[in-house]
Amino acid sequence: MHDNPADGYSWPTCAAGPDNGPRSHRLWAEELDRLICRPCEDKTARWLTELPALFRQLNTTATLMRGARRPGGTTSGSKTPPIPPRLDVLSLTAAGGVATRLRDIEDAWRKALGWTVAPWRGSPIQAVSEHVKFLTNNLPWAVSSYESIGQDIEDVRRLHAECTAAVANERRPGRVAIGRCPIALDNGTLCRTDLTATASSHRVRCTGCGTRWETLGEWKRLREQQDAVLREAAGVAA
Template sequence: MHNHTTPDDGYEWPTCAAGPDRGHGAHTLWADELDRLVCRPCEDKTARRIAELPALFRQLDTTAALMRGARRPGGGGGGGSKTPPIPPRLEVLALVGPGGVSARLAAVEDSWRSALGWGIAAWRGSPAQAVPHQVQFLTNNLLWACSSYESVGQDIEEIRRLHAECAALVAGERRPGRVQIGVCPVPVGDGHCGTQLTASATSHRVRCGGCGARWETLGEWRELRAAQDAVAGVAA
């Protein structure tokens, strides 16, 4: 049975090391949790967040793969790139790249390994290869961390932030603005349309406001880039 002390006995009741979560104040541990640093509800929430990270990472990684090779506004011609002109979302690329999800999980894993007296993981591979192994390690050792690791609170907060960033991007809560992807290469008269095209990573469609041409599929994006490169080559 849970029992809290009364405020009149002068005893400062221990609080959960996970601290405030999403605006809620720090809460005291129950009497049957005094052998722990983190309360069971916070451990359970952290375990769910850890378990959801691989699927979130896969969704972001797939999205990022479709957005490589875009030109930034004012970037000029295509330079021979064979990738479709899709605008990048730098916040997505930051999470799936070398310094993103995998690196942040690795920092937590390394700190736990050090506290346990274990060696640092010798091989991690690419971020996509590493994340499942890191998640497995954190899952297997979460109970130990919540019970014995003095710095567990900051690691739980890092996992909460990382999960929130990934979930927000997957859900489309942060939508990027439109970016320029070059001019329309559709032939018009003796030249080409030349209208500046823009696109957004939240849409699969590119439409020219001048001649009305559309590009909607991955194959059509590649055709658009090839046509743009051909026009740029003739102009050069």
């Protein structure tokens, strides 16, 4: 239990953000040499430990995003593929995302410790693992000595929540409209069935004529065919 404070004495409280618990919750007597309570430290350590796996799951969906790199370093070959980008995934996997946000925390800790700022470590997947390793190893120091640790814990909590939400959406993907089917039928008319796609699959199938598009090259041709139909329609209207 907490010791009873003397009159006029303000008992130290955990500096972690309100999402870890009430900001005003007091430290235990044996925690008075710390800035963060042990339960909040444990939760932060768990969030950090889970981030690399979450990032790897998000990064596998990058091949479906506009301008995203494939695992082998190649691109889709099309600046406007028919499947629209998931901006929430791109914001986490691209520059300024998970790796950058963890790097910024690490750099601040290194500066506070008087250590050399670490250089960029290869790919984002490699960097995330290295940043997490550093932050996890130095978390005991930060919760006891680093005055800005409360904000950093909130940043880690928010980052973990964003990644978890994005991954959960991949398990239950919604369908999005990607235009109409441009395939010409046997009678000379266009199919024009509304097409939909989901970021969890690389396959698109027209429910009207049954045509399938299953590769990045086929997606590119689908977009080109759709654009050609739109240009022709615009020419006729003019």
